[in-house]
Amino acid sequence: MKTEIVIRNLSKSYGKKQALKNVDLQIGKGMFGLLGRNGAGKTTLMKVLSTLLEKDSGKIKVCGISVEHASEIRKITGYLPQEFSMYPNMKVYEAMDYLGVLSGLTKAQRKERIPMLLERVNLTENAGIKVRALSGGMKRRLGIAQAILHDPKVLIVDEPTAGLDPEERVRFRNLLSEIAEDRIVILSTHIVGDVEATCEEIAVIDQGRILFRGTVGELLSLVEGRVYRAEVSRKELDRIRSSYNVTSMITLGNNVKVRFLADTKPFSTAQHCDAGVEDAYMYLMQREGAPLCS
Amino acid sequence: MFITLFRKECVQTAKSLTYWLYVACLVLFFNSQLGNMHILTPPQEGQENYFDYGFETDITEQDIMETGAGSLVWAYYYDNYMTYPVGFAKSVSLNADEKEEIGDIICELTGLKPADLEADIAAFFETHDIQTTQYEVKLKEGLTYDRFLKYMDRVAEILGPGSGYTEENLRANVQIPVDYEGAVANYRDLTEKDGLTGGYARLFCDYMGVILGILPVFVTATRMLRDKRSRMQELIYARRAPSGTVMGSRYLALVCMHMLPAAVLSVIPTVNCIRAGIEGVNLDYLAWLKYDLGWLLPMVMAVISVGIFCTELTETALAVLVQTAWWFISLMTGGTEMYGGSYGWNLIPRHNTELNYAGFEEGIRQLAANRIFYAVLAMVLLALTILIYERKRKGHLRRSGKIFRNHKSTDQV
Numbered sequence: 001m002k003t004e005i006v007i008r009n010l011s012k013s014y015g016k017k018q019a020l021k022n023v024d025l026q027i028g029k030g031m032f033g034l035l036g037r038n039g040a041g042k043t044t045l046m047k048v049l050s051t052l053l054e055k056d057s058g059k060i061k062v063c064g065i066s067v068e069h070a071s072e073i074r075k076i077t078g079y080l081p082q083e084f085s086m087y088p089n090m091k092v093y094e095a096m097d098y099l100g101v102l103s104g105l106t107k108a109q110r111k112e113r114i115p116m117l118l119e120r121v122n123l124t125e126n127a128g129i130k131v132r133a134l135s136g137g138m139k140r141r142l143g144i145a146q147a148i149l150h151d152p153k154v155l156i157v158d159e160p161t162a163g164l165d166p167e168e169r170v171r172f173r174n175l176l177s178e179i180a181e182d183r184i185v186i187l188s189t190h191i192v193g194d195v196e197a198t199c200e201e202i203a204v205i206d207q208g209r210i211l212f213r214g215t216v217g218e219l220l221s222l223v224e225g226r227v228y229r230a231e232v233s234r235k236e237l238d239r240i241r242s243s244y245n246v247t248s249m250i251t252l253g254n255n256v257k258v259r260f261l262a263d264t265k266p267f268s269t270a271q272h273c274d275a276g277v278e279d280a281y282m283y284l285m286q287r288e289g290a291p292l293c294s
Numbered sequence: 295m296f297i298t299l300f301r302k303e304c305v306q307t308a309k310s311l312t313y314w315l316y317v318a319c320l321v322l323f324f325n326s327q328l329g330n331m332h333i334l335t336p337p338q339e340g341q342e343n344y345f346d347y348g349f350e351t352d353i354t355e356q357d358i359m360e361t362g363a364g365s366l367v368w369a370y371y372y373d374n375y376m377t378y379p380v381g382f383a384k385s386v387s388l389n390a391d392e393k394e395e396i397g398d399i400i401c402e403l404t405g406l407k408p409a410d411l412e413a414d415i416a417a418f419f420e421t422h423d424i425q426t427t428q429y430e431v432k433l434k435e436g437l438t439y440d441r442f443l444k445y446m447d448r449v450a451e452i453l454g455p456g457s458g459y460t461e462e463n464l465r466a467n468v469q470i471p472v473d474y475e476g477a478v479a480n481y482r483d484l485t486e487k488d489g490l491t492g493g494y495a496r497l498f499c500d501y502m503g504v505i506l507g508i509l510p511v512f513v514t515a516t517r518m519l520r521d522k523r524s525r526m527q528e529l530i531y532a533r534r535a536p537s538g539t540v541m542g543s544r545y546l547a548l549v550c551m552h553m554l555p556a557a558v559l560s561v562i563p564t565v566n567c568i569r570a571g572i573e574g575v576n577l578d579y580l581a582w583l584k585y586d587l588g589w590l591l592p593m594v595m596a597v598i599s600v601g602i603f604c605t606e607l608t609e610t611a612l613a614v615l616v617q618t619a620w621w622f623i624s625l626m627t628g629g630t631e632m633y634g635g636s637y638g639w640n641l642i643p644r645h646n647t648e649l650n651y652a653g654f655e656e657g658i659r660q661l662a663a664n665r666i667f668y669a670v671l672a673m674v675l676l677a678l679t680i681l682i683y684e685r686k687r688k689g690h691l692r693r694s695g696k697i698f699r700n701h702k703s704t705d706q707v
Contacts (some may be wrong), residue, residue, distance in 0.1 A: 070688065086524065099529060
């Protein structure tokens with residue numbers, strides 16, 4: 001059984017709103033980032049893959065199993081939902097044990113895997129405390145532990161780092177990268193930094209369509225030679241914002257350090273600089289005509 | 295997987311505050327209604343009365359007329375009219391014209407003028423025990439049952455809905471204590487046919503049915519809504535456990551956990567029977583179990599199935615409203631059949647006496663059909679709940695979360 005997800009011509013609508021439009025994707029072993037703004041269709045795609053939503057049309061095979069065979073898919077997938085929570089009055093170990101039973105693990109398997117996973121997510125010392133007492137970061141780590149409890153071939157994590165402090169976010173990303181060594185991990189996020197730090201393969205989705213599919217390098221190549229920075233006065237800033245796609249700004253007294261995209265060198269003081277994933281993402285969004293929030 | 299999940303669901307229920315409130319209510323109710331249970335001893339010839347040994351079951355039209363007229367005279371004399379319009383007692387105040395009309399009706403029924411009533415009541419209770427006997431009044435010569443009912447219809451009209459003067463209520467209100475022979479026959483039935491404990495197990499079921507017909511829905515709705523409140527739904531949906539296993543184990547755990555305290559309490563009447571040490575009685579030591587399983591279990595199953603079905607379907611506490619309405623209607627319907635024998639299709643069958651084995655025997659087929667019906671209904675509702683759950687696992691019928699919001703607002707996906 002090949003560790004691979006193949007999506008062909010997938011569409012899904014909610015009433016008149018089409019959430020996914022003819023999505024084609026092939027995802028192999030390792031970390032795969034699904035990048036898109038809020039409302040782009042990421043969660044819908046994640047849920048269709050997790051059998052929590054039925055597709056309208058198209059074909060999906062997860063490790064060779066058609067997504068219509070929900071019970072078979074559930075055996076080989078782990079899911080960490082965007083709004084992750086557990087029974088607050090359960091102890092950490094108890095909650096894992098409950099979900100382990102629902103995953104079909106025997107008592108012996110649960111006894112072996114739960115302590116191992118809690119150790120892996122650095123929650124061994126918290127095994128006896130109630131879920132409600134965990135911090136946000138701890139809860140997310142517990143979320144990962146529960147999602148890989150039954151050792152799935154595919155792990156689907158939806159917006160896992162939202163609301164985490166920088167230290168927890170880095171720890172969480174590293175954890176995901178470790179887990180992805182021997183399985184498919186699909187990371188859905190609107191935070192570009194998460195994808196940049198962890199994923200080799202990515203897809204950018206907007207309004208239900210896949211705008212880009214490739215490696216981080218390929219995404220960066222889209223904006224190679226198009227990223228500039230300059231220090232301008234506040235007066236000039238308005239002109240730059242109306243003419244170019246500004247990807248970042250830092251205010252320095254009366255001046256502003258601005259980073260923007262342009263096809264050619266726009267003015268003499270502008271300096272060419274290395275492209276980042278965020279630049280490429282903004283470029284892609286602008287190119288596709290999607291209105292950007294500034 | 296099923297057994298392990300069942301055990302875990304039992305533990306979850308046992309950790310719920312609502313469940314312990316249920317247990318507390320059950321114990322308090324038992325204590326208030328059956329806490330001072332007095333085990334009947336054999337009747338003695340010549341004892342003051344046989345009120346404890348049951349009532350006559352062959353009620354004649356004459357009995358109904360005498361008791362009904364007596365009740366009206368009593369209410370008129372004390373100017374205290376009670377009705378039960380929606381099950382709760384309501385005191386009705388009559389104006390002067392209405393009082394006069396009632397007085398005229400009494401005169402038509404009995405020939406007694408208002409001024410004669412006090413003397414008649416006093417004379418009756420000179421020869422009857424006021425604690426155990428209903429006041430009966432002598433009727434006018436030649437008063438027919440039809441004419442009596444016509445007058446009573448008018449009284450019921452004056453008093454408004456829920457009065458005791460409809461034919462059904464007049465019949466239900468007649469309680470004529472048996473005589474010595476009747477007491478001996480009833481006691482023989484209780485000890486020989488019911489093994490003594492059977493009668494008390496039935497009385498236990500009658501009382502506990504009142505509370506078990508409503509309380510389990512609170513615990514059930516709380517448990518079912520807990521997944522939503524804790525945002526656990528998707529975590530469970532995405533697991534491999536079949537919907538039948540998830541819901542089935544949860545349902546079975548709720549049924550067992552609700553029956554457990556009821557079963558423990560049901561042993562107490564049996565223990566009391568043993569402690570009474572009445573000679574010559576062959577006690578049925580397992581009567582409590584037979585009645586728990588045959589009488590209470592189908593009711594608890596039905597109430598919990600309503601709870602899981604409505605809560606899973608609507609993800610609200612609607613089940614509490616539905617079950618409260620059903621419980622109320624059942625109690626009202628059963629109010630006229632308190633002495634047992636006629637169980638109908640009522641969710642809460644009544645048999646508010648340890649006696650009347652004859653009535654029980656007569657109605658047992660009906661009761662069995664009733665209990666089987668509710669057990670089957672419970673299974674059907676459970677099956678429908680599993681179907682709803684399965685649909686929800688695939689993204690249908692959900693009423694909360696991002697998906698539902700998507701249906702309402704198309705700008706978020």
